[in-house]
Amino acid sequence: MIVLDRCAVSTVDEAGTEHLSGHVVIDGGRVRSVGSGAAPRPSESHTYVDASSCLVTPGLINTHHHLYQWATRGLATDATLFEWLTTLYPVWRGLDDTVTHAAASAGLARLALTGCTLAADHHYVFPSGGGDVFDALVSAGRRIGIRLEAIRGSMDRGQSHGGLPPDNLVEETEAALIATERAIGDYHSTADDALVRVAVGPCSPFSVSRELMTGAADLARRNDVRLHTHLAETMDEEEQCLAENGCTPTEYAEQLGWLGPDVWLAHTVHLNSGAVKRLGATRTGSAHCPTSNGRLGTGIAPVRDLLDAGAPVGLGVDGAASNEDGGLVVELRSALYQARQRGGPGAMDARKALWMGTMGGAQVLGRADSLGSIEPGKVADLAVWDLSGMDYAGIADPVAALVLGTPPPLKLLIVGGEVVVRDGVLLTASTDELARDLSAASAKLQEAAR
Numbered sequence: 006m007i008v009l010d011r012c013a014v015s016t017v018d019e020a021g022t023e024h025l026s027g028h029v030v031i032d033g034g035r036v037r038s039v040g041s042g043a044a045p046r047p048s049e050s051h052t053y054v055d056a057s058s059c060l061v062t063p064g065l066i067n068t069h070h071h072l073y074q075w076a077t078r079g080l081a082t083d084a085t086l087f088e089w090l091t092t093l094y095p096v097w098r099g100l101d102d103t104v105t106h107a108a109a110s111a112g113l114a115r116l117a118l119t120g121c122t123l124a125a126d127h128h129y130v131f132p133s134g135g136g137d138v139f140d141a142l143v144s145a146g147r148r149i150g151i152r153l154e155a156i157r158g159s160m161d162r163g164q165s166h167g168g169l170p171p172d173n174l175v176e177e178t179e180a181a182l183i184a185t186e187r188a189i190g191d192y193h194s195t196a197d198d199a200l201v202r203v204a205v206g207p208c209s210p211f212s213v214s215r216e217l218m219t220g221a222a223d224l225a226r227r228n229d230v231r232l233h234t235h236l237a238e239t240m241d242e243e244e245q246c247l248a249e250n251g252c253t254p255t256e257y258a259e260q261l262g263w264l265g266p267d268v269w270l271a272h273t274v275h276l277n278s279g280a281v282k283r284l285g286a287t288r289t290g291s292a293h294c295p296t297s298n299g300r301l302g303t304g305i306a307p308v309r310d311l312l313d314a315g316a317p318v319g320l321g322v323d324g325a326a327s328n329e330d331g332g333l334v335v336e337l338r339s340a341l342y343q344a345r346q347r348g349g350p351g352a353m354d355a356r357k358a359l360w361m362g363t364m365g366g367a368q369v370l371g372r373a374d375s376l377g378s379i380e381p382g383k384v385a386d387l388a389v390w391d392l393s394g395m396d397y398a399g400i401a402d403p404v405a406a407l408v409l410g411t412p413p414p415l416k417l418l419i420v421g422g423e424v425v426v427r428d429g430v431l432l433t434a435s436t437d438e439l440a441r442d443l444s445a446a447s448a449k450l451q452e453a454a455r
């Protein structure tokens with residue numbers, strides 16, 4: 006049992022309940038109580054934490070990532086998405102299970118250290134001869150100790166079929182579907198506090214055939230798991246889709262059965278008003294990736310419009326090859342700034358940004374019944390932000406300090422009642438070791454690409 010006392014609490018519950026001086030009691034991996042004033046002292050043995058000068062929020066939820074890309078940061082820094090991908094595909098050809106494990110471990114560590122308790126990772130590169138890279142990803146998740154939505158991605162449309170990736174990087178359609186179903190059987194858990202869930206994720210319309218898109222949707226629905234892909238990220242994609250299919254990417258997705266409450270789409274930058282309405286009406290989720298969209302110069306997603314239309318929207322860090330920082334908390338501020346650049350100062354406030362990074366993400370990943378807010382009975386995934394010190398001195402509103410101020414260090418990161426980060430230090434792995442393995446993995450990939 007853990008008692009967090011004398012802290013500000015932003016519960017992110019339906020009513021937006023906050024306590025300027027309050028407490029949270031955690032028992033058996035769940036929230037036992039949350040409220041104002043001093044914590045009731047339990048009679049059972051417990052760990053007492055004086056969390057004054059801290060803000061407790063739900064753990065942040067990252068709805069889109071490509072963890073393997075930690076091994077290829079800093080390349081093609083001034084390119085469009087298609088130029089960036091065609092530069093990186095040959096490097097990713099060298100990916101294997103050792104590189105994936107090192108990259109994913111470092112990426113998950115960075116996420117944990119920036120407040121993330123659940124990360125969705127879209128792994129879509131499976132080079133022949135690379136060993137079991139999906140297994141390496143899941144094992145990295147277990148090592149670092151945050152929850153993982155492991156998305157078994159795929160590509161089957163190489164250049165000889167009009168796709169963007171080289172032929173030597175794509176899988177056969179049927180083989181990709183069989184491997185995806187195997188990943189679900191091996192790793193998916195339906196428990197409401199599951200540490201690992203599996204979703205189905207053909208990569209993007211320009212790297213996946215129509216057959217794989219529809220086959221993946223059938224497979225996911227047969228197995229009752231979620232569906233994920235990239236959509237409407239650039240105008241290049243839209244132009245290609247119009248030329249090939251005579252419709253926009255959103256219309257194409259709908260034709261293939263790819264809108265619905267069990268689907269979430271990464272980026273959704275280029276949406277016309279009809280597309281926004283369809284995503285809202287079908288409750289299709291969006292993973293909004295503001296930093297990556299800025300790094301690749303793809304545009305500003307219509308997040309305010311999507312929320313107003315009733316579509317769930319969460320935040321995504323995206324792969325570290327298009328977001329070298331790789332941290333999650335800073336995405337709260339990026340999302341707020343981008344919404345305001347598009348829609349003016351009333352388009353988003355700090356609390357809505359925090360909502361997107363927590364409850365919005367839980368909705369997008371279909372886990373809002375157990376995660377995303379601090380309420381009795383819910384799973385105890387919490388970030389305890391340390392707002393002591395000069396950087397936060399005198400900022401009256403702790404939520405504004407979190408979203409608009411310097412990204413704060415963590416006093417604690419708690420996943421299902423287990424402490425993963427204490428006083429800014431990751432407890433589950435040595436960051437020196439992670440850095441050493443990551444450097445070796447990056448060098449190995451770049452060497453292989455020469």
Ligand SMILES: Nc1nc2[nH]c(O)nc2c(=O)[nH]1
Pocket residue numbers: 071086090208209212235238297323324327
């Ligand atoms: N930002 C990204 N967009 C993508 N589209 C695609 O097909 N792959 C990617 C990717 O890795 N990052």
